[in-house]
Amino acid sequence: MFGEIDHIGVAVENLDDSIAIYRDHLGMRVQHRETVDEFGVEAALLEIGAAHVELLTPTKPDSGVAKFLERKGPGMHHVAYRTDDIEGVLDRMREEGLRLIDEEPRTGIQDSRVAFVHPKSTGGVLTEIVQPAEGH
């Protein structure tokens, strides 16, 4: 159903400071940086093999990442699995009774199509399905 881990999402208080940690201490290259209005975050993608660490900081006080930071502090926020057929995956999940946060794909970073599955259906892990845009 999924090809591989696309990224892990990490909620951080300060994007520049966190980029410096992953770049300078963990040796990961910054591949991309973008404000994603749909989710109220500014995000940076750090390369690790064919996957990424996605650092996320809120740009709006009511965004999911802002609420996560308030409740839990900085740390791992979600894991994302890559697919080339997000509608097919969502259809199958619906048939199997999984609880979806997004019934339809939304626009994520780098024009990807993404949908979140509720942690209640995945053993406590906020899980994202991502179909990258052509060329990414």
Next chain:
Amino acid sequence: MFGEIDHIGVAVENLDDSIAIYRDHLGMRVQHRETVDEFGVEAALLEIGAAHVELLTPTKPDSGVAKFLERKGPGMHHVAYRTDDIEGVLDRMREEGLRLIDEEPRTGIQDSRVAFVHPKSTGGVLTEIVQPAEGH
């Protein structure tokens, strides 16, 4: 410094129930299951591309995963990055002032050599460095 994401570790209350979720609903194959005494856990590795989801449930009440479940409940516990030179990575991290939980590698699942880095040094993320055993 790191080749790729080796696995994400997920703390769960019930290993069989959680395996069923990842296998039956997320379509991942169970590659391995093992009790790792060094860490006081029973673990299952579910395949996702060249990486794994590592489901972890405590076998001892004082294990790190037991304490995590008490404090935070089920969910993402750590991320592990793969290297072929764990001593070199630990040396470099020490030189750069990162706070290591394990100064020397310990024996992890499938006879891998592993060491944990403190979340204080990695933006709130419990981070594992793993050097797989030959043949894994």
